[in-house]
Amino acid sequence: MxxxxxxxRVLIAIPIMLGVAIIxxxxxxxxxxxxxxxxxxxxxxVTQEEEEALREEFxxxxxxxxxxxxxxxxxxxxxxxxxxxxxxxxxxxxxxTLPATIELALAATVLALLIAMPIGIISAVRQYSxxxxxxxxxxxxxxxxxNFWLGxxxxxxxxxxxxxxxxxxxxxxxMELHYTTGFYVIDSILTxxxxxxxxxVKHLFLPAVxxxxxxxxxxxxxxxxxxxxxxxxxxxxxxxxxxxxxxxVVVKHALRNALIPxxxxxxxQIGVLLGGNMIVETVFGWPGLGRLAVDAIFSRDYxxxxxxxxxxxxxxxxxxxxxxxxxxxxxxxxxx
Amino acid sequence: xxxxxxxxxxxxxxKKPVKAIQNVSLKLDQGEILGLxxxxxxGKSAMLLTIMRxxxxxxxxxxxxxxxxxxxxLTKPGREMRRLRGxxxxxxxxxxxxxxxxxxxxxxxxxxxxxxxxMVASNSSIPFLDGARKRKEMEMVLKLMQEVGIPSEESRYHxxxxxxxxxxxxxxxxxxxxxxxxxLLLADEPTTALDVTIQAQIMALLKQINQExxxxxxxxxxxxxxxxxxxxxxxxxxxxxxxxxxxTQDVIExxxxxxxxxxxxxxxxxxxxxxxxxxxxGTVPDLADxxxxxxxxxxxxxxxxxxxxxxxxxxLLEGHQVRCAIYQ
Numbered sequence: 001m002x003x004x005x006x007x008x009r010v011l012i013a014i015p016i017m018l019g020v021a022i023i024x025x026x027x028x029x030x031x032x033x034x035x036x037x038x039x040x041x042x043x044x045x046v047t048q049e050e051e052e053a054l055r056e057e058f059x060x061x062x063x064x065x066x067x068x069x070x071x072x073x074x075x076x077x078x079x080x081x082x083x084x085x086x087x088x089x090x091x092x093x094x095x096x097t098l099p100a101t102i103e104l105a106l107a108a109t110v111l112a113l114l115i116a117m118p119i120g121i122i123s124a125v126r127q128y129s130x131x132x133x134x135x136x137x138x139x140x141x142x143x144x145x146x147n148f149w150l151g152x153x154x155x156x157x158x159x160x161x162x163x164x165x166x167x168x169x170x171x172x173x174x175m176e177l178h179y180t181t182g183f184y185v186i187d188s189i190l191t192x193x194x195x196x197x198x199x200x201v202k203h204l205f206l207p208a209v210x211x212x213x214x215x216x217x218x219x220x221x222x223x224x225x226x227x228x229x230x231x232x233x234x235x236x237x238x239x240x241x242x243x244x245x246x247x248x249v250v251v252k253h254a255l256r257n258a259l260i261p262x263x264x265x266x267x268x269q270i271g272v273l274l275g276g277n278m279i280v281e282t283v284f285g286w287p288g289l290g291r292l293a294v295d296a297i298f299s300r301d302y303x304x305x306x307x308x309x310x311x312x313x314x315x316x317x318x319x320x321x322x323x324x325x326x327x328x329x330x331x332x333x334x335x336x
Numbered sequence: 337x338x339x340x341x342x343x344x345x346x347x348x349x350x351k352k353p354v355k356a357i358q359n360v361s362l363k364l365d366q367g368e369i370l371g372l373x374x375x376x377x378x379g380k381s382a383m384l385l386t387i388m389r390x391x392x393x394x395x396x397x398x399x400x401x402x403x404x405x406x407x408x409x410l411t412k413p414g415r416e417m418r419r420l421r422g423x424x425x426x427x428x429x430x431x432x433x434x435x436x437x438x439x440x441x442x443x444x445x446x447x448x449x450x451x452x453x454x455m456v457a458s459n460s461s462i463p464f465l466d467g468a469r470k471r472k473e474m475e476m477v478l479k480l481m482q483e484v485g486i487p488s489e490e491s492r493y494h495x496x497x498x499x500x501x502x503x504x505x506x507x508x509x510x511x512x513x514x515x516x517x518x519x520l521l522l523a524d525e526p527t528t529a530l531d532v533t534i535q536a537q538i539m540a541l542l543k544q545i546n547q548e549x550x551x552x553x554x555x556x557x558x559x560x561x562x563x564x565x566x567x568x569x570x571x572x573x574x575x576x577x578x579x580x581x582x583x584t585q586d587v588i589e590x591x592x593x594x595x596x597x598x599x600x601x602x603x604x605x606x607x608x609x610x611x612x613x614x615x616x617x618g619t620v621p622d623l624a625d626x627x628x629x630x631x632x633x634x635x636x637x638x639x640x641x642x643x644x645x646x647x648x649x650x651x652l653l654e655g656h657q658v659r660c661a662i663y664q
Contacts (some may be wrong), residue, residue: 233434234429235434235435235438237390237435238427238435238436238509240390241390241422241427242421242449242512243419243422243423243452244418244452245418253437256437256440332439333438333498
């Protein structure tokens with residue numbers, strides 16, 4: 001039964017993705033700037049014929065609806081087209097950069113939750129204590145700081161001044177690593193390559209902090225407020241009346257209930273994470289999807305932008321589906 | 337079995353302390369049912385939480401002792417107190433709909449009580465992976481559920497609280513409270529949230545538990561008729577104090593305190609004659625700003641000058657105590 005419902009939800013995602021495809025296609029063409037002009041640059045030594053040959057190659061000479069037809073029919077076959085600037089299939093480019101982005105996003109999420117969960121819980125249990133005030137003040141900062149600024153400040157302090165972490169990139173130059181999954185941290189563990197492991201973790205740390213800061217701040221606040229709500233409930237008094245110690249009262253009886261609103265927020269935050277990664281990846285020179293998207297937009301590389309945005313949309317849809325399924329496990333009152 | 341001596345509990349607020357319980361002394365024998373009646377906010381629920389030592393912040397016990405089997409539980413360290421809770425003293429709450437934890441199976445919530453008080457000993461070296469122990473505990477839970485009248489307990493065990501009706505939820509909570517065979521059961525308006533037919537069933541169940549197991553019960557209620565039917569003795573509370581206490585028959589048929597008298601007159605009776613209800617005028621005083629002397633004085637029909645002095649509780653007849661200036 002659950003499987004059928006999940007399948008239903010997956011099928012609903014198809015029209016959503018189609019809508020996204022059309023919108024992305026239209027907006028890219030509406031953006032001023034011409035890909036061929038940008039490719040030719042300012043040199044001025046390009047002939048009219050050469051330009052027209054390029055336009056023909058990219059199908060840019062055809063009417064818009066024909067171009068869209070090519071795009072959609074290609075997508076239905078799993079073909080995202082070829083990049084204008086890199087002359088490679090878009091799917092291949094995305095496939096190569098995807099692990100870097102997922103690695104960063106996962107690290108940011110894990111880091112954010114590891115920090116936010118205990119802080120949120122303790123702040124609620126010790127409401128108005130010094131720790132609560134400091135934590136909530138800190139989370140206010142975390143929400144307010146734009147991540148490009150936080151990234152630059154972290155680079156300045158920890159990379160440039162203290163030299164504790166590298167400035168940019170995923171791994172030190174000349175570090176030999178056998179790539180199997182594309183996740184450098186995992187690859188280095190799999191091959192037992194400890195210098196590479198240390199190097200990749202060090203490279204990962206600052207961008208993950210930058211990307212996860214806002215998420216940690218928001219999640220800590222949500223956990224705090226829902227814990228405060230839950231701790232007032234009768235079932236918490238019952239848990240104490242049963243003779244449970246305070247730790248189990250809080251972590252077992254209260255937290256399980258407080259997680260219900262928290263999961264929703266974390267799900268939404270995954271979307272925010274995707275938006276944030278364009279900036280963070282650019283600041284830290286992280287060779288992921290976000291930087292790829294920024295480059296593609298500046299060079300009006302239509303197929304590449306479309307491909308990347310489709311991946312973004314797909315991730316968002318999947319994240320929401322996962323949240324919905326998770327929900328049924330934490331909240332017995334809800335079924336799919 | 338339970339002896340409370342001169343117990344006072346205040347909520348220390350920023351302005352004045354709120355005197356939720358003042359100078360309460362009472363006794364409960366093995367197998368006895370004591371009714372604690374009074375209006376909302378008179379301190380009767382706070383009384384039960386104080387006995388459990390679960391008064392919410394900023395409540396503090398100021399004076400007095402609570403002795404269970406001769407031992408003062410107010411001086412016990414947290415660990416020992418936790419061992420008493422749920423095992424020797426259990427509590428049933430007012431609103432079963434919000435008292436069961438919504439995210440855990442009902443059966444598991446009952447089983448948790450058995451587990452924390454180690455009602456089934458484990459022979460395994462890794463106690464929490466002991467399957468035999470778990471099965472034994474589950475059997476005990478099923479038996480308890482059967483005893484409190486939850487039908488088809490095998491499937492009900494695995495259901496969540498929202499799948500239960502209100503009456504069934506209260507039965508489950510009673511099963512939970514009884515799981516470790518407590519000597520003392522504190523029932524905080526256990527039937528207020530339920531409809532009348534279910535109310536009768538739950539009260540019958542509590543009575544049966546009291547008779548079969550000899551469990552002492554303190555029943556907190558605002559329903560004097562319910563207390564009269566169910567309890568061996570009744571204590572009437574007003575503004576944090578016990579104003580009258582005695583055998584049910586004595587208190588109901590021969591009330592000595594004007595407040596008890598007033599309460600009895602405000603209950604409608606089914607008689608052939610039409611009868612006007614006599615409400616008690618005024619409202620319960622602010623517990624942070626109690627009047628001098630008798631707290632009931634401003635609302636009392638028989639008030640006179642002597643009421644302005646401090647009033648002690650006195651024993652009029654055998655076991656019938658009253659706190660009123662008339663008898664000083």
